[in-house]
Amino acid sequence: MEGRNVAAMRKILLGLAIVLSTSTAALAVDRWVHIKVEDGGANGEIVRVNVPLALAEKVLPAINTKELRGGKVKCNNAKIEEVDVRAILEAVRTAPDNEFVTVESKRNHVRVAKSAGHLLVKVQEWKGADKDNPDAKGKQETVDVSIPFPVIEALLSGEKDELDVLAAVRALGTIGDTVLVTVNDKDSKVRIWVDSRNTTE
């Protein structure tokens, strides 16, 4: 009786292992990061880049330059050492959804918030604004960044003075479709997102 149970358990575990390994492999192969840059200036150029995450994951460790080594970027910037970025992000991650930073001035609005497991940074800037005339706000430029917390955690999982880009790419492969960065200004639009399609829309 006991032997039959062990055999059944073994079969279930084997089946589970097969399902998990195939689904993980499919996930890694099917995820794509897309970059679209639209230049609204005189050139009117549109650039679209589609990169399979699996490819980025394999290629990153093979690049060994001064800044990027083994999929990690060294940040010799003193600001990172002085501020414990990990501690701040951990505090934000464990806190309930909320708006943490709001800066409002005549020329720009900055908002840092946490919502649905994402760190959101929204910057609105009015270029050419006239500070003496609040109505003349000029042309608006917006930057929206939305990074899932698992990706941020992976990015900061290395040493204190480095960013683990490879771990972040791996983490990107495990999350659902998401828009990471959107920039809109008078001359250009930039969009970076991750999904399962191998083409941009």
Add this chain to the structure above:
Amino acid sequence: MPTGPAAVAGGAGTLALAAVMVGGAFVYDMGAVHISVQSKKPGGEHIRLIVPAVAAPIAMQFAPKRELQKAVEEAGPYLPAIKIALEELAKCPDGPLVQVTSPREKVNIAKVGDALVIDVDDEGETVHVSVPLKAAGIVISQLESIPPPDREEHAKHSPPAEGGPAM
């Protein structure tokens, strides 16, 4: 069992045929590099080149060594990454990788089958290049094996290692 000169000739013929078939299979497996350049000027030229990809690594043997070393020096740190990217691309589904569209030109780099296809359409000409990924990988491996000029010079002028074979 037949013996004599006729049998020897027959055996050699079979061997030669087998060698040709194996060689042909290798050439076929490597694919071909397609290059097409079509000028848009009235009466402009249309150059079409189809070269067996197997010829690319061979052609590298005849390329100026200095130029190859220069290329390796510049692209050196990225060659392993390019090699891996080519291997990984082979596993990816077909699709566009880079597209640049402007009023003056269109550039499209895509993976189509086992090849990397580059299309450029600008005001002056239309260019189409198709390179088999496998052949590109072999070229990159060959580039990796080229020693940089300083290492080569050092090897030329350094004395033979102690304990080496006596000359």
